[in-house]
Amino acid sequence: MSEYARRMSFLASRIFGEVVKGTSHRNEKVVQLLRAKPMDKNNFIVNYYPPYMKMDLAFQNLRHHGLYRDEHQDFKEEMIRQRILRGKIKPKKGEGKRAMKRKS
Incomplete structure (x- = not known):
């Protein structure tokens, strides 16, 4: 893989929220947490208690x-x-x- 292709794949993964190749398992957990739906948009959490x-x-x-x-x-x-x-x-x-x- 050329240097240009490597850098393009790195930028594409950063833009589209994918994990960069070579990241650790702990970093993948952080990415999954940040990729998840926000708590205030989660219907189950928002409507947990009655009004x-x-x-x-x-x-x-x-x-x-x-x-x-x-x-x-x-x-x-x-x-x-x-x-x-x-x-x-x-x-x-x-x-x-x-x-x-x-x-x-």
Whole structure:
């Protein structure tokens, strides 16, 4: 094989992503990894977990319309309401004691 043909085959293998003749087994592994499909394009990896955020949003909308009952969220809201009644949460701006004195 002439020098020109050897260099052309070397350039062709570099351009088309083939392994250059005379590479080690470890280098071939690297080439296979780089040749593989990117992880974000792999459908199995992207859709491995269900879309929990979309499901949560759907359940929140259903709860808002009264079609779904989330007892845990009801409990949390009731606890916050109880704390407000006991005076454990700071009032919003304009709803404090001084603002109430000015309004009356």
